[in-house]
Amino acid sequence: MPIDLTTDAAARDQLLEPGGDGPLVRRTILPGGVRLLTETDRSVRSATLGLWLPVGSRDETPAHAGSTHALEHLLFKGTARRSALDIATAFDEVGGESNAVTAKEHTVYHGRVRSADLPLALDVLTDMVTSSQLAPEALETEREVILEELAMAQDDPTDSGYEEFLAQVLGPDTPMGRPVGGTLETVSALTDADVRAHFAAHYRPQNLVVTAVGDLDHDELAGRLADRLAAGGWDLPEGVAPSERRPALERSLPAAGATPGPASAVVPHRIVRPLEQTHIYLGGPSICASSEDRHTMNVLMAILGGGMSSRLFQHIREERGLVYTVYSFSAAYRDAGLFGMYAACRPARAEQVVELMGAEIEQMRDHGVTDEEMRRALGQITGALALGLEDTASRMGRLGSLELVQGRYSTVDEALEKMAGVTAQDVRDLAARLAGSFTTRVDVGPEAG
Amino acid sequence: MPIDLTTDAAARDQLLEPGGDGPLVRRTILPGGVRLLTETDRSVRSATLGLWLPVGSRDETPAHAGSTHALEHLLFKGTARRSALDIATAFDEVGGESNAVTAKEHTVYHGRVRSADLPLALDVLTDMVTSSQLAPEALETEREVILEELAMAQDDPTDSGYEEFLAQVLGPDTPMGRPVGGTLETVSALTDADVRAHFAAHYRPQNLVVTAVGDLDHDELAGRLADRLAAGGWDLPEGVAPSERRPALERSLPAAGATPGPASAVVPHRIVRPLEQTHIYLGGPSICASSEDRHTMNVLMAILGGGMSSRLFQHIREERGLVYTVYSFSAAYRDAGLFGMYAACRPARAEQVVELMGAEIEQMRDHGVTDEEMRRALGQITGALALGLEDTASRMGRLGSLELVQGRYSTVDEALEKMAGVTAQDVRDLAARLAGSFTTRVDVGPEAG
Numbered sequence: 068m069p070i071d072l073t074t075d076a077a078a079r080d081q082l083l084e085p086g087g088d089g090p091l092v093r094r095t096i097l098p099g100g101v102r103l104l105t106e107t108d109r110s111v112r113s114a115t116l117g118l119w120l121p122v123g124s125r126d127e128t129p130a131h132a133g134s135t136h137a138l139e140h141l142l143f144k145g146t147a148r149r150s151a152l153d154i155a156t157a158f159d160e161v162g163g164e165s166n167a168v169t170a171k172e173h174t175v176y177h178g179r180v181r182s183a184d185l186p187l188a189l190d191v192l193t194d195m196v197t198s199s200q201l202a203p204e205a206l207e208t209e210r211e212v213i214l215e216e217l218a219m220a221q222d223d224p225t226d227s228g229y230e231e232f233l234a235q236v237l238g239p240d241t242p243m244g245r246p247v248g249g250t251l252e253t254v255s256a257l258t259d260a261d262v263r264a265h266f267a268a269h270y271r272p273q274n275l276v277v278t279a280v281g282d283l284d285h286d287e288l289a290g291r292l293a294d295r296l297a298a299g300g301w302d303l304p305e306g307v308a309p310s311e312r313r314p315a316l317e318r319s320l321p322a323a324g325a326t327p328g329p330a331s332a333v334v335p336h337r338i339v340r341p342l343e344q345t346h347i348y349l350g351g352p353s354i355c356a357s358s359e360d361r362h363t364m365n366v367l368m369a370i371l372g373g374g375m376s377s378r379l380f381q382h383i384r385e386e387r388g389l390v391y392t393v394y395s396f397s398a399a400y401r402d403a404g405l406f407g408m409y410a411a412c413r414p415a416r417a418e419q420v421v422e423l424m425g426a427e428i429e430q431m432r433d434h435g436v437t438d439e440e441m442r443r444a445l446g447q448i449t450g451a452l453a454l455g456l457e458d459t460a461s462r463m464g465r466l467g468s469l470e471l472v473q474g475r476y477s478t479v480d481e482a483l484e485k486m487a488g489v490t491a492q493d494v495r496d497l498a499a500r501l502a503g504s505f506t507t508r509v510d511v512g513p514e515a516g
Numbered sequence: 517m518p519i520d521l522t523t524d525a526a527a528r529d530q531l532l533e534p535g536g537d538g539p540l541v542r543r544t545i546l547p548g549g550v551r552l553l554t555e556t557d558r559s560v561r562s563a564t565l566g567l568w569l570p571v572g573s574r575d576e577t578p579a580h581a582g583s584t585h586a587l588e589h590l591l592f593k594g595t596a597r598r599s600a601l602d603i604a605t606a607f608d609e610v611g612g613e614s615n616a617v618t619a620k621e622h623t624v625y626h627g628r629v630r631s632a633d634l635p636l637a638l639d640v641l642t643d644m645v646t647s648s649q650l651a652p653e654a655l656e657t658e659r660e661v662i663l664e665e666l667a668m669a670q671d672d673p674t675d676s677g678y679e680e681f682l683a684q685v686l687g688p689d690t691p692m693g694r695p696v697g698g699t700l701e702t703v704s705a706l707t708d709a710d711v712r713a714h715f716a717a718h719y720r721p722q723n724l725v726v727t728a729v730g731d732l733d734h735d736e737l738a739g740r741l742a743d744r745l746a747a748g749g750w751d752l753p754e755g756v757a758p759s760e761r762r763p764a765l766e767r768s769l770p771a772a773g774a775t776p777g778p779a780s781a782v783v784p785h786r787i788v789r790p791l792e793q794t795h796i797y798l799g800g801p802s803i804c805a806s807s808e809d810r811h812t813m814n815v816l817m818a819i820l821g822g823g824m825s826s827r828l829f830q831h832i833r834e835e836r837g838l839v840y841t842v843y844s845f846s847a848a849y850r851d852a853g854l855f856g857m858y859a860a861c862r863p864a865r866a867e868q869v870v871e872l873m874g875a876e877i878e879q880m881r882d883h884g885v886t887d888e889e890m891r892r893a894l895g896q897i898t899g900a901l902a903l904g905l906e907d908t909a910s911r912m913g914r915l916g917s918l919e920l921v922q923g924r925y926s927t928v929d930e931a932l933e934k935m936a937g938v939t940a941q942d943v944r945d946l947a948a949r950l951a952g953s954f955t956t957r958v959d960v961g962p963e964a965g
Contacts, residue, residue, distance in 0.1 A: 162899015
């Protein structure tokens with residue numbers, strides 16, 4: 068049974084998985100309401116650490132769009148104790164990796180190091196999160212770096228196509244639909260005060276979730292974490308509960324503007340670029356992260372476009388040679404979600420490829436999926452999960468996502484059981500919903516011929 | 517001491533690392549001259565397998581350019597025993613990963629699966645390599661897929677920029693300088709006979725190198741491999757030596773056309789594209805894969821542009837905010853090699869960025885590097901190697917590269933010892949050579965303003 072990651076006092080220490088032959092997973096609420104989740108794995112000599120804040124671009128006002136991402140950049144630019152070069156050197160000189168990601172609903176700072184260097188990694192990342200200098204001149208330099216980053220994304224047809232697809236499906240000019248990094252205009256206009264206000268409002272003990280996986284001791288890490296946060300000047304009173312930010316009640320299909328309908332009724336948004344290929348995103352809104360249908364969605368996505376044996380790959384690439392890349396995808400947020408298909412092909416083939424993609428969903432609605440496909444999909448998901456979780460970074464991400472997005476802990480075996488419970492009829496029913504849920508097509512490529 | 521991977525009868529079985537507390541690495545020459553190298557790692561529940569052929573685009577005639585890559589694609593299209601869907605399904609249904617890479621000097625087919633599925637992975641990959649159908653109609657469909665792949669690479673400014681950089685440094689219209697996948701023209705003209713000839717000439721027991729890392733038993737795998745190759749119809753007489761393809765004598769700087777000189781003297785090749793950023797590759801020829809200077813090159817690259825604390829990153833991104841991405845790189849082949857720097861920035865900044873990149877090499881030539889930088893670089897290389905080798909796929913690749921490129925086995929510790937022996941003076945001397953070795957600059961972006 069999934070374990071509720073509740074916040075009452077009795078839940079201060081939770082043994083989420085007992086260790087022994089299987090994983091050892093623990094969760095502790097530290098003073099100040101800081102949450103720590105770890106998985107100890109003594110078969111590796113390294114650890115991956117993540118510091119998560121449940122704050123993303125959806126928490127921005129339109130005028131401050133891009134401030135979450137700008138803040139993430141500024142945290143690397145120096146603290147009371149460390150220059151930007153010190154921060155860069157700390158990970159580089161031990162051969163570690165560190166980076167950060169800003170998303171719509173969260174920001175995470177992470178690092179991977181050999182186990183002996185875990186205290187160092189913790190010290191640097193906590194220093195950044197508690198004691199960033201946020202110097203005005205650092206913002207001026209970093210603004211230019213961010214504008215280069217936006218220009219790079221703009222030049223990439225898959226980046227800009229997917230960003231536009233998200234905007235159209237989730238609602239242009241809404242908190243969810245706006246681009247994560249802001250725009251040339253909003254980033255150019257960002258002030259020091261915007262970034263500082265964002266930091267003051269959100270970078271607080273009750274918001275912080277720390278997840279770590281690898282060759283580590285939970286109690287030792289908990290002690291060091293409390294010590295480093297206190298050293299960074301954070302007030303950490305006993306008995307404070309973490310801030311709650313649980314998934315909203317399930318909404319089946321959020322209203323995003325366009326009226327959902329069949330794939331053939333969708334009017335393409337065109338981003339004109341003189342490219343050899345047209346990049347196509349086709350899809351619409353769908354289930355949110357807490358929906359019980361997410362297991363069905365995983366199975367459907369595996370069958371539709373999840374691998375070389377999937378329907379999209381076989382019918383559009385292998386049989387017809389129309390594309391090099393084709394796949395399906397889904398994404399889920401607290402109260403919104405989406406599904407889609409992607410393909411890239413030479414422009415003259417775009418309409419044929421779009422027709423074939425739409426037809427695959429309708430085919431699944433009308434005729435369902437075979438038992439053989441169900442068996443293969445389950446094998447694929449099971450094996451891929453086992454292989455994926457050999458990597459400590461994937462497991463660190465899984466812990467963060469269970470805590471921040473699901474609000475409940477479930478073991479990998481429990482997730483697989485849910486997947487095994489999905490029936491062919493469930494997949495067909497979901498396909499029927501998706502077949503009528505198309506709202507958006509984005510083409511990035513030359514003018515339609 | 518590195519172990520010579522010689523081919524005489526006495527070397528039929530070599531224990532390359534003894535196991536115990538450290539890695540267990542073995543090499544066996546099977547009947548027919550097939551080579552098998554494995555590392556057994558019982559801490560994981562998976563294995564990565566690679567089948568290598570020492571054949572790449574440099575082995576093609578100009579008229580058949582792209583045939584190595586086309587053959588790689590065709591091997592997935594069916595064998596005597598399996599359809600294309602069977603091959604796709606075999607890996608998908610166990611959640612495994614499989615793919616192939618064609619390069620200038622080798623082709624590799626690889627897969628990663630849970631350990632229980634290793635016999636299956638071996639069966640599928642050996643079937644592909646021995647018994648491909650190479651049906652003419654498969655070539656017709658796959659030709660279209662390859663043309664889409666070329667169009668995709670063409671649209672990517674870093675792919676097309678790097679390809680042009682390689683061509684210019686290694687010599688346009690030479691076997692090494694030609695693009696790996698061929699061109700629109702050569703791929704369109706490829707015939708069934710070209711691809712079959714390539715297969716017949718190169719896919720032979722004496723050329724095959726199999727490397728595998730993970731939860732496996734060397735002797736069991738050796739037995740299965742011999743069995744599967746025989747089942748595929750390969751003739752495997754005892755006592756045959758592997759084909760030799762050892763690195764040529766070291767050449768310091770291959771003549772590639774343009775006269776080497778300082779960075780400032782290089783005339784840019786321009787690929788005009790209406791992009792927000794200009795992507796710049798700047799560099800020239802350098803040491804080949806067997807050169808003893810490769811350890812010095814690794815240290816130099818770490819200091820120049822290998823991480824967030826490197827000179828290029830600090831001076832061009834952190835201090836001046838001119839770029840989002842900047843780094844240095846090197847590549848080495850049997851008898852050629854190259855070094856370079858990459859940056860992307862808005863077009864008006866391109867000349868300033870190029871000047872700064874060139875100045876960094878000259879700075880290193882004129883003033884050398886600090887002891888602190890030497891210490892950091894060694895820490896970075898050591899840590900990154902330890903972290904990188906936690907992944908069975910990296911180690912599988914390392915075994916293949918030692919066998920095919922170096923022709924000698926050395927342990928990770930031996931490689932690190934070599935690196936530790938590099939002095940600041942070595943780095944400065946190499947910087948002095950590089951500072952006078954620039955031949956090529958490729959800009960992908962809008963017309964120069």
